[in-house]
Amino acid sequence: MIFDLSDGRFLYRLFHKVDADRIKVEGPWNFNLHLLILRRLHDGDDPNTIPLNTVDLWVLV
Structure with missing residues (x-):
């Protein structure tokens, strides 16, 4: 599903x-x-407040 x-x-x-x-x-x-920055949400996370201006190292390897 996409929101x-x-x-x-x-x-x-x-x-x-x-x-x-x-x-x-x-x-x-x-x-x-354009690089798509993906984050896994955890219980209680607000998707509107998750910063999407950094990339985990595993993405770049």
Whole structure:
């Protein structure tokens, strides 16, 4: 499921761990030569307040 959070932010809800693992292994991801910054949310996280201006090292390896 995909939710538009506005301001160029989208929330993707995955229902299976296998899908999340595939995204992590097959990354980094981009669109029109722009790096897509992905974060896993945890219980209680507000997707509108998660900073998306840094990239974890595993993405760059």
